[in-house]
Amino acid sequence: MSANVRPPTRDGHVLLLLDSEPRRRRFVADWVSTGLDRDEKVFYLRPDEEHPHESLAAQLAEYDLDITPALADGRIELLPVEAFYPSSGWRGQVERALAEGFPAVRMSGEARTTRTHLTAEQHLAVEAEVERLSRELPLSALCQYDGRRVRGPALDEAVVHHPMGVHETLLRTHLDDATLRLEGEVDHTNSRWLAALLRQACAEVGDRGTLTVDLGDLAFLDVSGYRSLLLGSAAFRQSGGLLRLLRPRRRVTSLLSTLFVHYEEGIDLVESGT
């Protein structure tokens, strides 16, 4: 372990949902690199055996990340699918790595690799366990779904299991301490899952609580996105919860005020400087 190690921090349990392979690889390279910089242990689901040329090292080397030394000294461990999903769950793996002196643990893999190994129900059970562990232990998990294939209710379900963060081509979200930060753009292509995510975030805040949605980095919001904000928080607001929309940019403010968001029950619009 290096002497000037950064304090262990967590990216949390994050859903990566990109529709471009180069973008996915770039994101994974950054994510792995961050872990190595922090001296964290990285467990990675070995890429599909049918595509050996797609080794992780080769993928990340395209983005100037050489993981060969980390593979050699065990900071990165590539696990076959059976070992990546042990029947005893992930707690043991994480605790062993922490006992070895790693300040935190990262785990990631492509969901397509698991399709032949786990049923959909088993996969969701793993997601639920990882979500629990990531809140309890210094564990960051990056779940890579194919944004070109996962749609509709399946996508809603995937999002609900990753309330801490979703990284999609158009929109990135991060939930921390009752604040949901939105960065990018919301339109008809992603508003549906935003509503699902918002419902989950509201549920975590609980009845009569306040959920802040930080819009400061949201460059575009269309009507379907507004609809998601309204419908995704409807039950929460009806139960006495408050949805605080924080510091929207000018063009988002324009949409919100045209739609009279300030008249909606349980919504508080806090513009910049106020």
Next chain:
Amino acid sequence: MTVVSESRYVHDALFYDSTESLVQTAMPFLSDGIGAGDDVILVCGEENNAALRKALGHDAQVSVLPREEVYRRAPSAVESYRRLMRRRVADGVGRVRLVAEVDFGRVSSQWQEWGRFEAVCNVVLDPYPLWSICAYDTTALSADVLAVGERTHPYVRRGDRRSRNGRFLDPAEFMALSAANTTRGPAPSDPVLSLPDVTDLPIAREVVRDALSGIPSAQTWQDDFLLAINEVITNAVAHGRPPVGVELWATEDGAVCDVTDRGPGFADPFAGYHAPEGVEGARACLGLWMARQLSDELTTSRSARGFTVRLVLNDRSSGRRRLPL
């Protein structure tokens, strides 16, 4: 005098040929309202507002609203009146009496749009205790505009006579006729953007944004117009049939955008005029409502190419962020 329901919208047209005749015809209506404890509002031209105000006496409780603000865009004006009535009802006001003069503009497309405004008011404002008189100056307005007044008001007033209007058309019928007769100027010849087959909404939006930013006058309105275009493209992609085409032209006054798909389009002549409200409203035609709010004209047509929604943005209306009432 015809018995008037106190709980529903009553919509009269008043035809006058001088300020004096307007005052003479409108005064009993306004005085009765004040006597009955109704809220009285004037939204006329400056000279007529002043004359009516003077005739009522300066102690009279009358609100005067800025006509040029209220009548900037037809869908916004409908929404302004609806919001005003909601607030008045919530405040316990029994009935509102209004004398107003629509600004029909000088070009054909403008007065046709304001004609639709008059028809739509009959539907959207129907649940509210509003009695309005729309004043038409027979010496200044064209025969076409005066005909619009006759076809969109269930009651007409001339001199001291108020009567049921035999020429009144059912609002849906008026809207259908208006759509069929709408004069659409030819699109300017060279589009600044032509997308024959939109399949990716974010990419299309990015391309439209770039094209709008290349229009010199667009700085003050490009965000709003982009949102309007985005909503219409979204509707076409989600509910229409491919291919979805987009063409954008720069004009002297702003921009024109056509969005065409192969589907049948929407049939409801009032689509996008009913204001969305609360959770239920959010499920309805919110995108079209928004597109109407953020553009000066939204018209539809059917051709061999399919169903086209045309959005027009004029500089003169840009820059407004909130409804005036």
